[in-house]
Amino acid sequence: MVKALVCPSCGGSVTIKYADKSLSCVCPSCLSVLSNENESLKIIIKAQKKMAMPLIPLGGRYHFQGHDWEVIGYLIRSDHLEQYQWSEYLLFNPFVGYRFLVCMDGHWSYVIKTKSAPKISDNAKTATYLNRKYELFHKGKVKTLYVLGEFYWRVKENDLVTAEDYIHPPEMLSVEKDNDEEIWSLGQYVDRIEIETAFKLAGRMPWDVGVAPHQPSPHKEKNTIVLYVTCLSLLLICIQFVFLVLILKRDVLNVRYDLSTTKGTVIKTDTFTVTDRGGYIHSDLNANVSNDWFEIAAEIVNQETGEEYEYDQGIEFYSGSDYEGYWSEGSRDSDRRVAKLPAGTYYMNITTNSGQSAPMSFSLKLSEGNTSWGNFLIAIFLLLLYPIYYVIRSSTFEMSRWSQSDYSPYWREDA
Amino acid sequence: MLKGYLVYGFLVVLIYSYISYMGISYYDFVSGKNFQPAGKTFQHK
Numbered sequence: 001m002v003k004a005l006v007c008p009s010c011g012g013s014v015t016i017k018y019a020d021k022s023l024s025c026v027c028p029s030c031l032s033v034l035s036n037e038n039e040s041l042k043i044i045i046k047a048q049k050k051m052a053m054p055l056i057p058l059g060g061r062y063h064f065q066g067h068d069w070e071v072i073g074y075l076i077r078s079d080h081l082e083q084y085q086w087s088e089y090l091l092f093n094p095f096v097g098y099r100f101l102v103c104m105d106g107h108w109s110y111v112i113k114t115k116s117a118p119k120i121s122d123n124a125k126t127a128t129y130l131n132r133k134y135e136l137f138h139k140g141k142v143k144t145l146y147v148l149g150e151f152y153w154r155v156k157e158n159d160l161v162t163a164e165d166y167i168h169p170p171e172m173l174s175v176e177k178d179n180d181e182e183i184w185s186l187g188q189y190v191d192r193i194e195i196e197t198a199f200k201l202a203g204r205m206p207w208d209v210g211v212a213p214h215q216p217s218p219h220k221e222k223n224t225i226v227l228y229v230t231c232l233s234l235l236l237i238c239i240q241f242v243f244l245v246l247i248l249k250r251d252v253l254n255v256r257y258d259l260s261t262t263k264g265t266v267i268k269t270d271t272f273t274v275t276d277r278g279g280y281i282h283s284d285l286n287a288n289v290s291n292d293w294f295e296i297a298a299e300i301v302n303q304e305t306g307e308e309y310e311y312d313q314g315i316e317f318y319s320g321s322d323y324e325g326y327w328s329e330g331s332r333d334s335d336r337r338v339a340k341l342p343a344g345t346y347y348m349n350i351t352t353n354s355g356q357s358a359p360m361s362f363s364l365k366l367s368e369g370n371t372s373w374g375n376f377l378i379a380i381f382l383l384l385l386y387p388i389y390y391v392i393r394s395s396t397f398e399m400s401r402w403s404q405s406d407y408s409p410y411w412r413e414d415a
Numbered sequence: 416m417l418k419g420y421l422v423y424g425f426l427v428v429l430i431y432s433y434i435s436y437m438g439i440s441y442y443d444f445v446s447g448k449n450f451q452p453a454g455k456t457f458q459h460k
Contacts, residue, residue: 221416221417224417225417225420228417228420228421228424229424232424232425232427232428235428236428236431239428239431239432239435240435243435243436278435278436278437278438279435279436279438280438280439281438337438337440338438339437339438339439340436340437340438340439370438371435372435372438372440374440374441375431375434375435375440375441376431376435378431378441379427379428379430379431379441382427383424383427383428386420386423
């Protein structure tokens with residue numbers, strides 16, 4: 001029901017579109033806030049100081065969230081210190097009722113009054129509504145700085161209320177309390193593109209700044225990543241198990257030689273067979289070296305094809321005693337890992353060398369079918385790289401969200 | 416992104432299986448030494 005009245009402040013014409021529902025309105029000429037009482041208007045706040053014009057024009061009709069809405073009211077609100085400001089649009093549909101569209105730092109919320117009050121926990125840190133738990137994010141005073149349009153409640157001068165926000169992204173549960181009432185509302189985070197499209201704001205949308213309290217995290221694939229990592233790791237473990245258990249380690253050569261001299265002695269070993277099993281060949285050299293080094297230059301020769309492979313392996317061991325007692329350095333054993341050879345019959349030509357030409361005995365043992373744990377651990381590490389990066393990104397996002405809260409789980413002040 | 420990770424993961428498992436069978440290390444594989452018959456510590460004469 002449209003009603004045309006005269007502003008008691010400036011004498012200008014004031015039109016109230018929904019006079020049967022609106023209890024307050026603002027004179028478009030002098031910006032005085034007026035109370036709609038019976039057939040006349042009374043001044044609540046005389047001539048507000050003009051502030052920012054609404055981004056979405058009052059009186060505009062838009063289709064949003066499945067309904068047609070008319071924008072009938074606009075508020076600029078802030079915390080009591082006026083450090084943070086945000087704007088609220090009052091939307092109205094005669095068949096659906098009132099809704100709010102809230103914009104803070106370029107982040108938008110679609111807000112509806114709840115039908116009942118949530119259950120607050122004993123420590124007042126969580127609120128439960130419709131079986132969903134919301135965490136306390138903010139508590140403080142809120143005041144209204146500026147209003148335009150018409151409203152279904154009576155706007156008060158110096159309107160200061162206590163507000164609390166609880167979040168469960170993408171939702172935010174808010175309460176505003178004063179001496180007379182306690183109003184709960186549920187806000188749903190809305191993507192800016194949806195707002196831009198629905199309210200025809202192309203080219204005029206403010207950029208979103210930072211992370212909103214109830215902004216949904218873009219890192220929602222945690223469970224899938226955990227599943228993938230688990231499956232891939234299990235696959236890796238199974239393969240490692242196959243290498244360890246099914247590809248049995250086998251000694252292929254075990255020889256011992258006593259040398260009268262270690263410089264340039266050439267030894268030809270007996271033949272030995274290498275099979276086609278997987279895994280590396282382990283060469284274990286032992287010599288009774290003392291205060292000297294010992295080295296072998298080995299050629300492994302395929303008896304059938306004549307193909308030769310060579311490697312060298314050395315050991316050194318030094319010991320003595322001084323004013324601190326006995327000391328030793330090095331070892332009389334050394335290990336060497338060499339790659340798998342093609343299956344076949346081989347023999348070795350071993351040439352020895354050492355620092356001093358002294359009688360010495362040494363033993364050499366070759367085994368095949370050995371499995372590396374290093375490769376397994378590196379593969380696990382490579383698999384975990386992306387999940388670790390993902391967790392860091394996700395945590396950074398959540399820490400950024402909670403950085404504006406006094407109740408951050410990442411920043412607890414112990415009493 | 417997740418499909419990319421899955422492909423990457425299977426590639427890691429595949430390379431791991433290959434180099435473990437061949438008895439070489441990731442280092443050998445990355446440095447290209449795995450293409451020699453006996454890997455890092457062996458050379459053709």
